[in-house]
Amino acid sequence: MDTLYYLIQNTLPVAVPLLLVALGGMFSERSGVINIALEGIMLVGAYLGCLFVYFLQGMGMNPQLLLILAMIIAAVSGLLFSLLLSFAAINMKADQTITGTSLNMMVPAAVLLFSKMFFNSDGVTTSLNFYIRNVPTLGSIPVIGKMFFQNTYITVYIGLLLLVISTIVLYKTKFGLRLRSCGEHPHAADSVGINVYRIRYAGVSISGVLAGIGGFFYAVGIMDGNANGHTGVAGFGFLALAVMIFGQWQPIKILFAALFFAFLRTVAYSVSLIPFLNALKINQTYYKMLPYIATMVVLAFTSKKSRAPKAEGIPFDKAQR
Amino acid sequence: MQDRNGSSSKLKVKKLLKIKGSSSFTAALLAIALGLIFGFIIMLFASPANSLPGFFTILTGGLQRLDDVIYFMVPILMTGLAVGFAFRMGLFNIGASGQYTMGMFFALYAGFMWKPPGNLHWLVCILAGLAGGMLWGLIPGIFKALLNVNEVITSIMFNYIGMYLVDMLIQSNAKMYVPTTTRTAYLPVSAQLPALGLSNSSANISIFFAIAIAVLLFIVLNHTIFGFELKATGFNKDASTYAGMNGKRNIILTMMIAGALAGLGGAFAILAPSTIPGSSMTYEPINIIAANGFNGIAVALLGNSHPIGIIFSALFISYIQRGGTLTSLYGYKPEIIDVVIAVIIYFSAFAMIMNIALGRFLARRKEKSAEKQGQEMKDAYQEVQEIDHVKEEV
Numbered sequence: 001m002d003t004l005y006y007l008i009q010n011t012l013p014v015a016v017p018l019l020l021v022a023l024g025g026m027f028s029e030r031s032g033v034i035n036i037a038l039e040g041i042m043l044v045g046a047y048l049g050c051l052f053v054y055f056l057q058g059m060g061m062n063p064q065l066l067l068i069l070a071m072i073i074a075a076v077s078g079l080l081f082s083l084l085l086s087f088a089a090i091n092m093k094a095d096q097t098i099t100g101t102s103l104n105m106m107v108p109a110a111v112l113l114f115s116k117m118f119f120n121s122d123g124v125t126t127s128l129n130f131y132i133r134n135v136p137t138l139g140s141i142p143v144i145g146k147m148f149f150q151n152t153y154i155t156v157y158i159g160l161l162l163l164v165i166s167t168i169v170l171y172k173t174k175f176g177l178r179l180r181s182c183g184e185h186p187h188a189a190d191s192v193g194i195n196v197y198r199i200r201y202a203g204v205s206i207s208g209v210l211a212g213i214g215g216f217f218y219a220v221g222i223m224d225g226n227a228n229g230h231t232g233v234a235g236f237g238f239l240a241l242a243v244m245i246f247g248q249w250q251p252i253k254i255l256f257a258a259l260f261f262a263f264l265r266t267v268a269y270s271v272s273l274i275p276f277l278n279a280l281k282i283n284q285t286y287y288k289m290l291p292y293i294a295t296m297v298v299l300a301f302t303s304k305k306s307r308a309p310k311a312e313g314i315p316f317d318k319a320q321r
Numbered sequence: 322m323q324d325r326n327g328s329s330s331k332l333k334v335k336k337l338l339k340i341k342g343s344s345s346f347t348a349a350l351l352a353i354a355l356g357l358i359f360g361f362i363i364m365l366f367a368s369p370a371n372s373l374p375g376f377f378t379i380l381t382g383g384l385q386r387l388d389d390v391i392y393f394m395v396p397i398l399m400t401g402l403a404v405g406f407a408f409r410m411g412l413f414n415i416g417a418s419g420q421y422t423m424g425m426f427f428a429l430y431a432g433f434m435w436k437p438p439g440n441l442h443w444l445v446c447i448l449a450g451l452a453g454g455m456l457w458g459l460i461p462g463i464f465k466a467l468l469n470v471n472e473v474i475t476s477i478m479f480n481y482i483g484m485y486l487v488d489m490l491i492q493s494n495a496k497m498y499v500p501t502t503t504r505t506a507y508l509p510v511s512a513q514l515p516a517l518g519l520s521n522s523s524a525n526i527s528i529f530f531a532i533a534i535a536v537l538l539f540i541v542l543n544h545t546i547f548g549f550e551l552k553a554t555g556f557n558k559d560a561s562t563y564a565g566m567n568g569k570r571n572i573i574l575t576m577m578i579a580g581a582l583a584g585l586g587g588a589f590a591i592l593a594p595s596t597i598p599g600s601s602m603t604y605e606p607i608n609i610i611a612a613n614g615f616n617g618i619a620v621a622l623l624g625n626s627h628p629i630g631i632i633f634s635a636l637f638i639s640y641i642q643r644g645g646t647l648t649s650l651y652g653y654k655p656e657i658i659d660v661v662i663a664v665i666i667y668f669s670a671f672a673m674i675m676n677i678a679l680g681r682f683l684a685r686r687k688e689k690s691a692e693k694q695g696q697e698m699k700d701a702y703q704e705v706q707e708i709d710h711v712k713e714e715v
Binding site (some may be wrong): 084088093095097099101103105106109110112113116117229230231235238241242283288292293299300303304306 | 469657
């Protein structure tokens with residue numbers, strides 16, 4: 001039972017970045033823009049968020065408050081960085097995959113460059129502890145308290161809140177309907193007076209915000225408040241794309257897909273603590289490959305009947321019919 | 322006077338836009354220029370005092386180390402071909418990195434574990450690298466052709482799987498791995514590529530192989546049925562299927578060839594006898610995706626996915642990389658070049674459009690200045706003449 005508690009407590013902080021970034025990818029793709037730059041945007045959010053924490057950690061601020069402030073920094077920086085993708089993909093009608101790849105290459109290089117020049121290291125290391133050992137009152141509920149309110153991070157609750165907001169925005173608002181229409185049939189949307197360019201800018205910007213936050217939460221929940229240019233976010237942006245496809249571009253399904261991947265990863269990194277797996281004596285690297293292999297298996301089964309937005313990846317050209 | 326100048330430069334722009342090859346060439350130049358300007362701005366921001374000599378080093382530093390430029394050019398030329406070749410078919414082979422790593426591992430394995438008679442050990446190692454890369458290209462090809470999984474996601478996943486797998490296989494092989502140095506032993510001399518014989522130089526025979534392969538690919542693309550089908554599928558998938566081309570077989574074949582090219586790149590990189598310690602003949606498993614695979618994307622895009630263009634873009638990228646390493650003399654870090662390369666890719670993705678827009682803008686401005694002088698009639702007359710002139714030339 002303790003192993004189960006341990007796994008759940010450790011899965012959630014891993015699942016939240018995946019969930020948020022996949023939701024970001026969903027907003028972008030549902031508006032019709034493939035956002036492969038999620039990996040880069042995550043690292044932007046992670047690095048600048050951590051940098052903010054680094055400069056303010058000595059001021060004796062409440063760690064949780066500082067975390068939320070840094071989250072806002074990460075969100076804004078993610079948004080600004082995603083504008084580069086929007087500009088290329090929407091205004092210049094460039095190939096979205098190539099642009100995304102170039103942004104992914106740019107970030108680790110820039111992070112390494114500045115860290116090496118100004119800190120003489122590969123990244124930024126903070127010394128603040130965001131860990132919550134026990135949430136007051138809620139943590140003492142039997143079973144549930146132990147699963148969800150002990151040894152956790154505030155990021156888990158913020159992540160779930162953002163999931164609820166995203167679902168409402170996508171399905172229950174005028175904006176959500178317009179966004180979805182632009183990803184399915186932009187010319188139809190255009191014909192009824194929707195500004196496709198503006199909606200797509202909004203879609204990519206939301207994905208920038210969510211990926212920035214997701215990146216910072218990755219740094220907090222998985223990297224212990226550090227970010228560096230060498231390991232970056234270890235392919236989480238790409239995993240999030242797989243989570244999004246597995247979740248069929250729908251928020252609730254994305255949640256379960258994220259939990260599935262996060263669970264696999266948690267198992268992979270805690271093999272030595274699980275007596276059953278430890279007894280098998282399999283090289284630990286196999287477990288590290290597991291999330292990526294699982295992605296391939298899942299995609300092999302889900303891609304044939306994929307429900308991808310129809311117009312994703314195709315630049316919108318008003319003159320085209 | 323001014324009017325005449327205007328119309329002649331307008332003619333030049335028109336001519337440039339007329340010729341497709343030169344238009345993609347100017348687009349590449351535009352992207353490079355913007356990338357370098359951006360790099361200069363970063364340098365200015367990071368350390369204003371050193372920015373001018375630093376930037377000058379980027380531009381000219383490669384001249385001092387031409388043999389290193391050649392040495393580092395080979396791997397990115399091969400991964401560039403791997404990306405560019407698949408691109409001609411409309412496939413984005415972002416997995417060149419994993420294929421490169423696999424090729425490297427297979428070549429290492431052949432170098433340490435096999436002892437073929439005669440002195441062709443290195444050739445066997447190269448072929449092993451080719452096979453390794455081919456295997457890692459085959460998998461995304463099968464996923465794409467038979468299961469309709471996007472090759473971008475597949476090859477990214479296989480970058481990670483390949484990287485972990487190779488690191489694990491190397492660390493668990495006692496004959497290859499030396500735990501005290503946390504890297505493999507150095508390859509035996511029989512497995513190393515013959516050097517070019519220049520003193521104190523890392524340039525080796527692989528450059529000739531790489532250029533020959535690029536030329537071979539050019540012939541395959543332009544003078545074979547397979548090359549034609551490949552390009553046709555890249556232009557319009559449905560039309561080529563309608564014309565009876567076997568799309569699925571071609572996808573798998575293309576990815577296999579692309580993988581083999583990247584694998585050869587890995588083999589050439591690891592088998593090279595180098596004077597720069599640690600840069601080849603030994604591999605350090607540190608769980609990092611090979612950067613040369615991603616540089617291949619830049620090379621392919623700059624070369625417009627054309628095999629001959631890729632030779633020159635690989636030369637260029639390698640050249641500014643050498644210059645970038647030398648900027649450490651002025652307190653900069655070599656990563657500056659990675660930023661510049663990323664910016665170049667970013668701009669090259671829409672450089673063609675910018676190129677056309679720039680041409681239009683220049684033409685329009687010339688027209689406006691002419692109008693101001695009240696010479697519309699003359700201008701129109703000259704335009705007609707120009708068009709006739711162009712027609713004649715064409």
